Amino acid sequence: MVFFSGFALCAAFAGTGALQIPLLSSHNQAPLGHPHGSKPVVNSTELQDLISGDRLMIRAKKMYEIAKLGEEEYNHPTRVIGSAGHIGTLSYIYEEILKLGDYYDISNQTFPAVSGNVFESRLVLGDQVAKSAAPMGLTPPTKDNEPVHGDLVLVENEGCQSTDFPDSVAGNIAFIKRGVCPFGTKSENAGRKGAVAAIVYNYEKDSVAGTLGTPSPYHVATFGLSGEEAGPVIEKLEKKKRFDSIAYIDAEVSQINTVNIIAQTTEGDADNCVMLGAHSDSVAEGPGINDDGSGSISLIEVATQLTKFNVSNCVRFAWWAGEEEGLLGSDYYVASLPEEENAKIRLFMDYDMMASPNFAYQIYNATNALNPNGSEQLRDLYIEWYKDQGLNYTFIPFDGRSDYDGFIRNGIPGGGIATGAEGIKTKKEEEMFGGKHGSWFDPCYHQLCDDVGNVNVTAWVVNTRLIAHSVATYANSFKGFPERTKSVASSAYEKDVKYHGSKLFI
Incomplete structure (x- = not known):
């Protein structure tokens, strides 16, 4: 990993086929919270109380404006890797963390990726x-x-x-x-x-x-x-x-470089890290404000509010690139970790799609029998929080479709929450969460209409507060949480997980 300024982040794409754009902001944010050295130890309730729907929506509108940078090349807003919209997203994330001063060390991990764009297509059968x-x-x-x-x-x-x-x-x-x-x-x-x-x-x-x-x-x-x-x-x-046929695809495939952004607290035990991530890119077909602008923004907001507290254990935020192309960024990150650095990550939490319009509160059903030891304890933390809030929840299986997959396969306890993608809401789930049964959890999943109007603010605030709770809990203490071992995902996980990324069938 290398450290470099927001300007260098944009410049790093020169010659890679990606467009350069200016920084979206350059001013410094006023100091947050308590004077340096007098901050309280992070408290879950206090951190959760700092999360507001208004702040999340302000960021969502900003991200949609950034997605419009992709219009010149793609004829519609998009934040797909290689586009001006994605480079703008990276600059925005970097600048927002940079505003927080020396609370975080920021690193940018550049890696090669493949970008594809279909401009037009048609298939005629008979x-x-x-x-x-x-x-x-x-x-x-x-x-x-x-x-x-x-x-x-x-x-x-x-x-x-x-x-x-x-x-x-x-x-x-x-x-x-x-x-x-x-x-x-x-x-x-x-x-x-x-x-x-x-x-x-x-x-x-x-x-x-x-x-x-x-x-x-x-x-x-x-x-x-x-x-x-x-x-x-x-x-x-x-x-x-x-049976004759006519096939037509106007498309291009190109090699590019793209970037993971990692922000780690400068304080806290660096040998015991709480890690969480969301993906910074969208599909080419749309702006991706729910998928996964919602998760990316939740992480930015929690990272911002966390600066008002001290932490006992380090917290590491990650914004992955290339998730929509097959979990490229998170795979590259995990594969690049030396064994001793892998062991410092006590758990990884995946936050992908936090605000689906027809939402359900979904928890990945992690168990220590099938997943690295500690995954079940993380699952139970989510369960207890929803119960404490008087909210219903449902379990979903690990299917390999998001960035937790590389961590679990490499022995790091993992889990997360979601609100649903193209799955169909059942009648029972309608009774539990409201909304409309028989429809997708996100009717605009991977489509142009995944814009600012495609988020449920209530669900988004609830889940961002749960993200804050997960961060505060483990940033404070890992008491009762299993120590890291060299265990890896079981053979049953390898057998049952049929995807690696949202599209790729293995």
Whole structure:
């Protein structure tokens, strides 16, 4: 890690394909709280009382204005990595922490990433435009960024082996069942056999969203397709009937550098760190004010208010880049930790999507049997807090779709809370939390409408106060919390977790 100024943060992107922007602010904030040396030890109730919906919303509006910096390149607000909107987000986070003086040491961890952008796409099956067709993340374009024509060729098994692809796929479009190997493997196998494009269809009626992952010269333009639309096509193909198709993707994939921002208290036991994180980037399709502007802003606000107190244990805040591309930033961070530094992190708390409009108060159902020792104690802290507030809560499983995954896989106790993404709220959950059953927890998940109007302020304040409680509790003491051991996630975790990031199927 290297330390450098907010100006250098912007300058660090020179020559990487990312736009440079000026700093969003440069003034220093007035000293907060008590005079230096006379601050009280952090108190959970007092820290929670400093959280306000007004301050969160002011920051949300600022972040939306920053997302508009992406309009020139993407034609709409976005904070996707590599965009001016994301560089602006990084500058904003850095400047907000810099205002807090010497309470924090700030470090920027630069790492390589791959950025993809789909400008236009269409898939025609027979004489019908496929309504559920969605280009895979990091897909290359069709040849010369123009439509390609070909017959659909049904691939045997799940396309995980090159032998699954018949020779007839050359010059045509591979039709591949979703399955146990990464989408990138399927696309690469199709390309090696000469396919001009590939379609990965679902075995269930739902649509398929995914990413091809690390680019390969053999990747071909690849769509995901719902099982509902794939069904009639498969019936015809199995009867050996010809089914022509037109695929079109105008896209680009490029190598860039991006940045994790880490802020650690200068005081507190540096051998026993409370760590928490949120991701600073959005998807290309929208501004990402709930996903995960809400978590990023909650961390900024808790970090700001924490400066009014002394801490016994160090607190380390992280804003990850490249989460939407497959947990790139958090993976890079954990992989870069020497063993002795890994051991200093007593636990990691993930705060991704704190303010979904149709929310539920969700807790990751961590247990010490399946996860590193201490994960269950963190889960129980969340449970007790919701109970103390007279609020309902529900459990969600670890599925590998957020930044806790790399920590748990590397032996660091982990957990977190969320308010829901594209999952469907049940009737029971409507009775528990209000809202509307049968609808997504976040109807604007990964869409252009994830803007300032897409946050539930009540849920956001509640969860930011819980974040404050989690920080205050462990910044004060780890009494009763298990010591770190060299345990890692169990084989059951490895088996049950089918995703690594919000899109990537393993």
